[in-house]
Amino acid sequence: MTLRVACLGAGYFSQFHYDAWHRIADAQVVGACDRDAVRAQATGAPAFTDLAQMLTDTTPDLLDIILPPPAHAEAIRTALAHGVRWIICQKPFCTDMDAARAIVAEAEAAGATLIVHENFRFQPWYRTIKAALDAGRIGTVLNATFRLRPGDGQGPNAYLDRQPYFQQMPRFLIHETAVHWVDTFQYLFGPATHVYADLRRINPVIAGEDAGHVIFDHASGVRALFDGNRHLDHVADNLRRTMGEARIEGTEGVLDLGGDGAVTLRAFGASAVQTLRGPDTWDGFGGDCVHALQSHVAAAFAGEGAPENTARDYLTVIEIKDAIYASAQEGRKLAIGGM
Numbered sequence: 001m002t003l004r005v006a007c008l009g010a011g012y013f014s015q016f017h018y019d020a021w022h023r024i025a026d027a028q029v030v031g032a033c034d035r036d037a038v039r040a041q042a043t044g045a046p047a048f049t050d051l052a053q054m055l056t057d058t059t060p061d062l063l064d065i066i067l068p069p070p071a072h073a074e075a076i077r078t079a080l081a082h083g084v085r086w087i088i089c090q091k092p093f094c095t096d097m098d099a100a101r102a103i104v105a106e107a108e109a110a111g112a113t114l115i116v117h118e119n120f121r122f123q124p125w126y127r128t129i130k131a132a133l134d135a136g137r138i139g140t141v142l143n144a145t146f147r148l149r150p151g152d153g154q155g156p157n158a159y160l161d162r163q164p165y166f167q168q169m170p171r172f173l174i175h176e177t178a179v180h181w182v183d184t185f186q187y188l189f190g191p192a193t194h195v196y197a198d199l200r201r202i203n204p205v206i207a208g209e210d211a212g213h214v215i216f217d218h219a220s221g222v223r224a225l226f227d228g229n230r231h232l233d234h235v236a237d238n239l240r241r242t243m244g245e246a247r248i249e250g251t252e253g254v255l256d257l258g259g260d261g262a263v264t265l266r267a268f269g270a271s272a273v274q275t276l277r278g279p280d281t282w283d284g285f286g287g288d289c290v291h292a293l294q295s296h297v298a299a300a301f302a303g304e305g306a307p308e309n310t311a312r313d314y315l316t317v318i319e320i321k322d323a324i325y326a327s328a329q330e331g332r333k334l335a336i337g338g339m
Contacts, residue, residue, distance in 0.1 A: 003027045003298050006058050008051055008075055009066030010034035010043055012162055013090075016284060017066050017117075018043050020291035024298050030058040051075060055082040062086040062301065064117075064294075068165060069095045076103050076114065085112045086301055088294070092175050093311065097318050104311045114311040115297055120180040121187040121308070122292040128263045128277040129248065129255055130188055137265060139252030144189065144224040146181050148244040153230030156205050172208030173199065173228055174324050177243075181226050182324075183309070183317050188248075189222040191316070196333040197324045202231055214324050215333075234259045241280060241287070261287055 005021050007014065010032055021029050031054040032045040040047035048054035055063070055078070063079045065072060065088065072094045079087050087107070093116045094100040107114040120126065133141060152158065159166035169176060174197075186192065199212035211229040218224065234245050236259030246257035253267045261280025264273045282288045293309075300307040320336055327334045 001026065001302060003062060003301050004030045004058070004060045005062050005064055006031040006033070006054055006060035007043070007045070007064045007066060008033045008054075009090075010036065010039035011066065013285075014043070014066040016290040017064055017294070018045070019284070020288075020294045021064070023291060024295055026302065027294075027298055030060055051078050052082065055079065055084060060084060062088065062297075065089040066117075069093070073099050073103050076107065080106060080110045080112060085110070086115075086297075087112060088115045088117050088297060089311070090117045091314075092179055092321075093314055093318065097315070097322060100311070100315060100318055104315060107311065113300075113307065115307050116309050116311055116314040116317075117290075117293060118180065118183045118309045118314065118317070119286065119289040119293045121184050122289040122296065123242075123261075124280065124287045124289075124292070125242065125257050125261050125263050125277060126184055126188065129246075129257065132255060132263075132265065132276060133188060133248070137253060138248065138250030138255055139268070141189065141220070141222050141248060141250040143249040144185070144222055144246070145248075146224075146226055146244055146246045147234065148177065148181075148226070148228035148230070149232045149234040149239075150230055150243045151233030151239050153203055153206070153210050155203070158203055158205065158230075167206055169208050171325065172206060173210050173212055173230065174214070174321055175208070177230070178212075178214065178226055178228055178324075179317060179321050182320050183314075185216055185218070185224050185226075186317065186320075189216075189218040189224060190220040191218065192216045192320055192336055193219050194333050194335050195320060195323050195327050197328040199325075199328040202229075209328075212328070216320075217333075236260060240285065 029045045032040045032043040033048040033054045034040040063084045065075045194217040197214045199209040214226040216224040248255040256264045263277040266273045323334050
């Protein structure tokens with residue numbers, strides 16, 4: 001069964017979506033829509049500048065929305081009105097919690113499957129880490145740290161060559177970037193119960209925050225730290241491969257993630273290090289996580305299991321993100337759901 005896919009958006013990051021769909025055997029890209037006709041045509045798919053027209057002409061099974069948050073709600077409503085019952089929407093999902101909840105309710109009322117394109121949990125190193133944790137390789141997990149160090153935030157031209165709208169986002173580091181680890185920490189360690197955040201802006205040309213620390217308490221007993229600074233770098237041939245380094249510590253050992261995508265394990269009390277996953281060799285984005293996510297959705301469409309990252313589940317990620325900002329503003333630890 002061929003999955004007919006229409007894509008909305010042809011900006012910088014869309015290249016990874018189109019490439020991934022073209023490499024999924026049972027998927028066919030039947031349309032690409034963008035306000036810029038030239039960009040839509042450059043995808044190689046049948047090009048459109050109007051979403052409703054594309055949906056009418058191509059009758060896709062799935063719409064892949066590759067646009068910034070202000071465009072999400074209208075695009076999803078247009079897709080639902082045209083009978084599309086499988087939708088993937090890029091993150092950050094919608095503009096705020098009220099908009100997200102409304103859209104989730106409308107999609108569910110229409111019987112549609114709505115998935116947020118949160119791809120970091122699909123990066124192969126996190127799948128390796130998850131398998132090790134589930135197998136009890138490091139015992140009871142107590143601490144985890146991720147140090148975001150992409151080194152792309154310095155100077156007046158920061159982000160202008162790739163995603164210039166980053167400079168205008170009033171909420172940046174957490175809303176646009178750290179939300180990946182909000183979701184990934186949930187995936188690895190289970191539900192978060194509390195957060196404490198201290199955020200700051202370093203580059204004056206950026207409207208929002210671009211550095212900060214967030215501490216997560218998880219119901220599992222894990223305390224996780226997101227330590228983000230877009231001005232600083234780490235050891236990596238590609239600073240956007242993992243975007244930083246991670247360490248996860250348990251009662252029986254330690255897992256380390258390096259900037260090359262390798263995952264190692266050191267047993268408690270030992271000095272020898274075991275490689276669980278070697279350095280990543282994928283030249284594209286994030287260990288080919290976009291392909292992994294879209295393949296997962298294609299399999300779910302074909303009836304092979306339930307999809308991860310449904311929009312209903314993703315509401316928790318938005319709730320945690322909002323609690324992080326509230327914590328930074330109020331200067332205190334906050335319970336999730338207790339703001």
